[in-house]
Amino acid sequence: MYHSVGDRSDDPYRITVTSERLEGQLAWLRRRGLRGVSMTELLAARARGGARRLVGLTFDDGYADFVTEALPLLRRWGCGATLFVLPGRLGxxxxxxxxxxxxxxxxxxxxxxxxAEGVEIGSHGLTHIDLTRADDLALQAEVTESRERxxxxxxxxxDGFCYPYGTVDVRAVRAVREAGYAYACAIDPGPxxxxxxxxxVHIGQNDTAWRLGLKYRLHRLRRRPVGGW
Structure with missing residues (x-):
């Protein structure tokens, strides 16, 4: 899970990695025989039993620096990604x-x-609100209207949705499923x-090679198995 790529001199929410750090992280994947892909590609491979060497790369919020900073690096290292954007906040x-x-x-x-460059575009809702606190009308707009736009x-x-702030409850999951999305990303949704x-897994500026290795190994231990396929 990435957000912004570029200058991080002012980064109170730790959502930014520098271009140099992202390149190092992509290089780390490739040196280990892993390849970053979109979520749709990852899940299709998983359904076929062929996802062992694939890692889903996601970029939340749709920052403009994705095109200028992240995309050239993804192309250089032969990786795909899913970009979750907010059609209610274009520009x-x-x-x-x-x-x-x-x-x-x-x-x-x-x-x-x-x-057009092959990046999967998914919805992050219309305007980046906490869906667990939205009324029924707002929830419907954030989930359904964003997909249509x-x-x-x-x-x-x-096909993909991403919950703003990573917050999710049964009602939000039901709305996303009923809107026709094939999948949705959270952070640590538990049960x-x-x-x-x-x-x-959140990836940030501090994730050097040894931290990436640790996160990669611990991910399966910390997260519940994904069923329902």
């Missing part, structure tokens, strides 16, 4: 982070460019773990 910024700093989000053109924007089916509440 805006991360106004939901009260401490800042303000980071620009991708425009519609930027999202289309990423999609992205399908229209990219001309492609939108809700399944196709529509997939666990992820």
């Amino acid at each position: 805006g910024d991360n106004a939901w982070d009260p401490l800042g700093p303000r980071k620009p989000l991708l425009t519609a053109a930027g999202i289309r460019y990423a999609a 992205l399908a229209e924007l990219t001309g492609a089916r939108v 809700l773990t399944g196709p529509h509440a997939l666990p992820r």
